[in-house]
Amino acid sequence: MQNIIDELSWRGLIQNKVPGVEEQLKKRTIIYIGFDPTSDSLHLGSLLPIIILIHFQKMGHKSLVLIGGATGLIGDPSDKYDRRIFLSKKTLHKNIESIKNQLCKLLEFHSEKAELLNNFNWMKNISFLKFIRDIGKHFTINYMISKDSVKKRIHNKNDGISFTEFSYSLIQGYDFFYLNQKKNCFLQVGGSDQWGNIITGIELIRKKTGKKAYGITFPLITKSNGKKFGKSEKEENIWLDKNRTSPYKFYQFWINVSDVEIEKFIKIYTFLPQEEIHSLILKHRNNPEKRFLQRKLAYEMTKWVHGNEAYEKVIKISNLLFEKKYTNTLLQSLDEKTLFSIYQNIPNMLFSKKKFEKGIYLLDLLILSKFFSSKSKANRALNANSIYINKIPIKKNILLNKKNIIKKRYILLQFGKKEFFIVKLK
Template sequence: TYQLIQGYDFLHLYQNNGVKLQMGGSDQWGNITTGTELIRRKAQGTAFALTVPLITKADGSKFGKSESGENYWLDKKKTSPYKFYQFWLNATDTDAERFIKFYTFLPKEEIEALIEEHKTAPHERKLQKKLAEEVTVWVHGREEFEKAVKASEILFGRSTADDLVSLDEEIFLEIFDGVPQKELAKTDVLGINIIELLTEKSEFLKSKSEATRELKGNSISVNKEKVDDQYSAVESDLIDGKFLLLQKGKKNYFIVKAI
């Protein structure tokens, strides 16, 4: 039925809009040629099909919501520049080598040099970084690309507290998507004892003894800055004027929203 509907759609476009060419991935060849045949028989006309090899990922799967559960859009209202950048940055080595040829305008010689350089030090992910930069700048501009890079550095711990505080709410919440949150009055956040914030106020840690132990072990950070004094008061700047990021160890995060 799908094939028949797509064929009729082509016929309708041919008769009403003068459309003579339908383009698509190679998996659409049968659907498109159904349309060209229908146009020949019903309208005694001539129409054309043009397909290109389907772009697949290293595992053979194609892009699309049906495969991955999530689409990546050019419109930043549907896919933020940060997520868009992360998509290309997280490409496998095999995919990055193919995608940089498809989706950038870099000269062939530069691409070949990048591929060879990547092979000698794949852990540096230079190929993925260049791919992500080129495509993100092309689609969203240099400024949005630089914001995405800063956000990525914050997530992986290669940034300063000042970088974190300068983030806007949208990017901050995207970086720490899924991290538990609690709303507190500003008077219950700023100026109070760090142990009180970690336990009674936020309930991030279960007890004062746990908070004391983690502080002595240098495991606690507030807005990416280490705190080891159990008697200190919280004086950090709020992220975008409303958030405080608590952290235990490397991966255990908690967000306090001051209202």
């Protein structure tokens, strides 16, 4: 079999690994990765474990994809400084179904390659007394509080850590033990913040069976400013659900990855072979202004997550918004279908036509539409000649009326070169 460790390593997808895992992976191995349904959509951070699973599948290994119906009721304290808000069972069920649908679009599930599981199906039958007697006895309090995820919370004077969250590591460890016994699983993969939880599972398997199990973690990807990758400059998460993050916004996120970060991300987030990536990097370095890597990454990711039809639509909208040839005159000539497509894909707001009967001042519209968070910020942008209405630069706080409306229904707002907002009148 091909060396999966070498493949993941050159891509920058390995942070820690248990000694001996290379030898284990010389033969077909069953691995597992878990997703807690804390939201009704996966996001860019969730793509990393999915990508890693696909790499394993391509090299002949089988994966168990676990949705945490049980652990989701508790909440993982890892990488969290405050107590989690518990989800209702109704919300949790809705989240599980949504995440299942997303996973099935991105991964190939059949008995030889991957299985989709829910840990609630085996945890629901275990009594509390049985769990703390059979599992809890294998771990000391000293061992539990030595974990980084617990130590950070214990030293949080405001909140500390609840017993519920404190027990999370044991439940995740039991999942690994259960899958080892029932599914012959010998490897767990997770983010670097999961290292302590993975080791708990490995220890439990060793203590209860004497078997050797393994773990691999991938790095939590951050941008050069230290912020988690997957959040926009406005601190909004980039979701895989098109209703939470439009395909257009998803595409633009990749297009705007900085040159400092793009060489790392093209390796991590695509399945392109090493030779092709190195060739693209050289091409990009010679002409960085053409953004070859960003365009390739945006193409690969948008097509994979949202499909070719959505990608083609995004390209059309991007051209309409960004190309200089699309002046106000051309914008006015667009048909309703195209304008509605723009409305669906960029930040937008429905607005009452009645407000335009007597006209509305530009600054008021910028605030009412929430394109700007304050009048002072909007005013500074206006004074800097950075505001456009339907592709026309605006230099003062004009009174907007019917002549500023495209096809009697739309007003396209623009700030600088990259930020757009569209108002639709009803």
